[in-house]
Amino acid sequence: MAAVKVAAPKISPVRLEELRDDDAPDFQRGERYDGVRLTRVSADGEELSGADFIECEFNGVSFNEAQLRGATFRECILAEPYAPVFMAARTSWQDVEITNPRWGSAELYEGTWRSVRIEGGKLDYVNLRGSKLMDLQISDCIINELDLGGCTGTRLSLKNCTIGTLDVSGAKLKDVDLRTSEFRGINGLAGLAGAVIDDYQLSLMAPLLAGHMGIRVV
Amino acid sequence: MEQPTAMELPTTLTQHINAARGKNCLGMPVLPKETGKAASL
Numbered sequence: 001m002a003a004v005k006v007a008a009p010k011i012s013p014v015r016l017e018e019l020r021d022d023d024a025p026d027f028q029r030g031e032r033y034d035g036v037r038l039t040r041v042s043a044d045g046e047e048l049s050g051a052d053f054i055e056c057e058f059n060g061v062s063f064n065e066a067q068l069r070g071a072t073f074r075e076c077i078l079a080e081p082y083a084p085v086f087m088a089a090r091t092s093w094q095d096v097e098i099t100n101p102r103w104g105s106a107e108l109y110e111g112t113w114r115s116v117r118i119e120g121g122k123l124d125y126v127n128l129r130g131s132k133l134m135d136l137q138i139s140d141c142i143i144n145e146l147d148l149g150g151c152t153g154t155r156l157s158l159k160n161c162t163i164g165t166l167d168v169s170g171a172k173l174k175d176v177d178l179r180t181s182e183f184r185g186i187n188g189l190a191g192l193a194g195a196v197i198d199d200y201q202l203s204l205m206a207p208l209l210a211g212h213m214g215i216r217v218v
Numbered sequence: 219m220e221q222p223t224a225m226e227l228p229t230t231l232t233q234h235i236n237a238a239r240g241k242n243c244l245g246m247p248v249l250p251k252e253t254g255k256a257a258s259l
Contacts, residue, residue: 085234105234109242125235129242147240 006196007175009135009155012095012115014077016057027051027066063088101141149188168192 019037027046032054039059043066050070058078068088075095084104091111101121109129118138126143130150139159149169153176161181169188176195186192186205189212197205210217 084228084231104231105238107238107241124231125238127238127241129240145235145239149240150242 006177007155008177009117009137009157010115011117011135011137014075014095014097016055016075016077019055019057148191153194168195 016035016037019035022036022038023041025033025036025038025041025043027043027048028051029047030050031048032052033056034052034054035056036053037057037059038061040061041058042062044062044064046066048066048068048071051068052072053074053076054072055075056073056077058076058081060080060082061078063081063083063086065085065087066083068086068091070090071088072092073094073096074092076097078096078098078101080100080102081098082102083106086103086106086108089107089109089111091108093111093116094114096116098116098118099120101118101123103121103126104124106123106126109127109131111128111131113131113133113136115135116137118136118141120140122142123144123146125145125147127147128151129147131148131152133148133151133153133156135155136153137157137159138161139157140161142162144164145167146163146165147167148171149167151168151171151173153171153173155175156173157177158181159177159179163181163183165185165187166183167187168191171188171191173191173194178195178201179198183201183204186208189205189208207217209215
């Protein structure tokens with residue numbers, strides 16, 4: 001088989017300097033937070049719609065049931081972000097590193113992601129429906145349910161991830177590398193066009209693909 | 219610490235997940251900063 005070239009995500013390293021520690025941030029809707037380091041702070045239940053986080057570092061910050069709709073994270077580092085209920089629809093993520101996130105129900109639909117790295121962590125349900133994903137790498141992460149329905153994905157890599165159910169219904173994918181990750185089930189098989197899988201994954205998907213194409217295997 | 223499996227999720231979280239499943243912004247008002255225009259559907 002000819003070697004297939006897959007364009008890898010282009011991820012810009014995030015370097016933050018001269019951050020200001022803030023132990024008791026005044027969270028406000030639509031506010032701009034610039035150059036702040038938050039450590040073990042609770043933003044639970046806060047109204048943060050439309051907030052801008054620029055060059056910020058979050059260490060073990062809890063966002064449970066915080067309303068982050070329309071917020072922007074640019075040049076940010078989030079280490080061990082925690083939110084059983086993560087409400088972040090239409091958020092914008094650019095040049096962001098997220099390590100060991102623990103999100104239960106993550107509402108991230110219709111967002112924009114560019115140059116983002118997610119490493120480690122455990123996510124129960126991730127709703128990225130209708131999002132624009134460009135240069136996103138997710139590695140060594142356990143995700144029970146990943147919904148990419150209606151997504152536009154370019155240079156997306158899922159590396160060494162364990163995914164329960166992947167939904168790609170209506171997705172438009174290009175250079176999406178699924179090799180080295182495990183999946184228990186896939187919905188919307190037609191949306192997988194543009195993805196790259198390996199021989200082993202193909203053998204596991206064969207019954208699904210046959211069923212999708214109406215091929216009877218007897 | 220061992221992370222809970224899907225079967226061990228608290229009931230409230232399962233309810234949140236069910237509510238969030240398949241959800242998108244249809245019917246949600248648009249924030250001015252998202253469009254640069256006044257809020258509209």
